[in-house]
Amino acid sequence: MASPTSTQAPAERLRITEIFHSIQGEADAIGWRTVFVRLTGCPLRCVWCDTEYSFYGGNWRAIDDIVAEVASHGARHVCVTGGEPLAQKRCLILLKRLCDAGHDVSLETSGALDVSLVDPRVRKVMDLKAPDSGEAARNLWSNLEQLLPHDQVKIVIASRADYEWAREVVAEHQITARCMVLFSPVHGAIQPRELAEWIIEDKLDVRFQLQLHKLLWNDAPGH
Numbered sequence: 001m002a003s004p005t006s007t008q009a010p011a012e013r014l015r016i017t018e019i020f021h022s023i024q025g026e027a028d029a030i031g032w033r034t035v036f037v038r039l040t041g042c043p044l045r046c047v048w049c050d051t052e053y054s055f056y057g058g059n060w061r062a063i064d065d066i067v068a069e070v071a072s073h074g075a076r077h078v079c080v081t082g083g084e085p086l087a088q089k090r091c092l093i094l095l096k097r098l099c100d101a102g103h104d105v106s107l108e109t110s111g112a113l114d115v116s117l118v119d120p121r122v123r124k125v126m127d128l129k130a131p132d133s134g135e136a137a138r139n140l141w142s143n144l145e146q147l148l149p150h151d152q153v154k155i156v157i158a159s160r161a162d163y164e165w166a167r168e169v170v171a172e173h174q175i176t177a178r179c180m181v182l183f184s185p186v187h188g189a190i191q192p193r194e195l196a197e198w199i200i201e202d203k204l205d206v207r208f209q210l211q212l213h214k215l216l217w218n219d220a221p222g223h
Contacts, residue, residue, distance in 0.1 A: 011062040011063070011064065012062065012063045012064075012090055012093055013060045013061060013062050013063065013090070014039055014060070014061060014063060014066065014088050014090050014091065014094060015039065015040040015041065015058040015059065015060055015061075015088065016037065016038065016039060016040060016058050016059055016060075016061045016066065017038040017039065017040045017053070017054040017057065017058045017082075017083065018036075018038045018054075019035065019036065019037050019038070019066065019069050019070065020035070020036050020038075021033070021034075021035050021036075021073040021075060022034060022036060023212065023216065024077060024079060024212075025211045025212035025216070026125075026154075026182070026184065026209055026211050026212065027106065027108075027123075027125045027152050027154065027182065027209070028123070028152060028180060029077055029079070029104070029106060029123075030209070030212055031212065032076075032077045033075050033077065034075055034077040034078065034079050035070045035073045035075045035077070035078045035079070036078075036079050036081060037066060037070065037078065037079070037080045037081070037094070038051070038054055038081050038082060038083065039054070039058075039080065039081070039082045039083050039084075039085040039087075039088055039091060040054055040055075040056070040057060040058030040082070040083055040088075041054070041055065041056075041058075041082065041083050041084065041087045041088065042054065042055055042082055042083040042084040042087060042110070043084060043087055043112065043113075044084060044110050044112055044129075044135045044138055045134065045135065046129065046133040046134060046135050046156075047132065047133055047134045047158075048132075048133065048156065048158060048186045048187075048189065050187070051081075051082070051083065054082055054083040055083065063090065063093055063094050063097060066094060067094070067097050067098060067101060070098065070101075070103070071101065075103075076102075076103060076104050077103070077104045077106070078098050078103040078104070078105050078106070079105075079106045079107075079108060080094060080095060080098070080105065080106070080107050080108070081107075081108040082108070082109075084109065084110045084112070084113060085107060085108070085109065086107075086109055086113040086114075086115070086118075087113065092117055092118065092119070095107060095118060095119050095122050096119045099119050099121040099122060104123075105119075105121065105122045105123070106122065106123040106124075106125055107122050107123070107124050107125065108125045109124060109125070109126050109127070110126075110127050110129070110135075110138070111126045111127045111128050111129065111138075111139055111140060111143055111153075112129070112135070112138040112139065112140055113140065114140065114142075114143065115143050115146050116143075116146045118146075120148060123150050123151060123152070124146075124147065124148075124151040124152070125151070125152045125154055125182075126143060126147070126151065126152070126153055126154065127153075127154050127155070127156065128153055128154075128155050128166070128169060129156075130155055130156065130157060130158070130162035130165050130166055131161060131162060131165055132157075132158035132159050132161065132162045132186075132189075133156065133158070136165075141173075144173055144175065144178065147175075147178045147179045148179065149178070149179055150179070151178075151179045151180075152179055152180045152181070152182055153170075153175050153178075153179060153180070153181050153182065154181075154182040154184060155169075155170075155181070155182070155183055155184070156184050156185075156186055157183055157184065157185055157186065157190065157195055158185075158186040158189040158190060159189065159190060160190075160198075163183075163195065163198050166183060167202060167204065170204070170206065176205045176206065180207055181205075181206040181207065182206065182207050182208075182209050183195060183199060183204075183206050183207070183208055183209070184208075184209050184210070184211065185210070187211065192208075192210055195208065196208050
């Protein structure tokens, strides 16, 4: 006779690199106390990536445990990030569970994977990869149709050529009519003032951003 536990479904799990409590450094929630859930793994290899440590390793965690740890920090804002969090299919379950728990949830995603099944309560912060990232061919353009007004498109810019590409893409797809657009300079590649001046000169309806966490903690893991 089977034991009582043999028919129970295994706990839904995700591979997690880290969960930490910090200050949101970018996008529209910048400055808010936030719990970050960093999932392990990413199918992309952007030249300027600053979270390569999340590509491998990590630990399997039950989604129930993840939600409980997030709650223990007492923060309204939660950011699910990576790597590329959507590379793990159960990320969609985590996002829903965090929303159900009453959190203000954001998802940082590369723009290379389908976002159509993401809970609509989640604020998607979706990259479009410019040419200097080395991954521009991975942009899934159909994702633009899935964007809601509370979502954001982020373009990380490493050169004048990246900027001109970004300016043309935003205009061609009328992205600012859908949601907020963020232009961010690659740390150490171009001077932030240069990018700010280009935006002003071209009168773009985009939001310039610097990564606050780099200014505060210089990319130290756990921040």
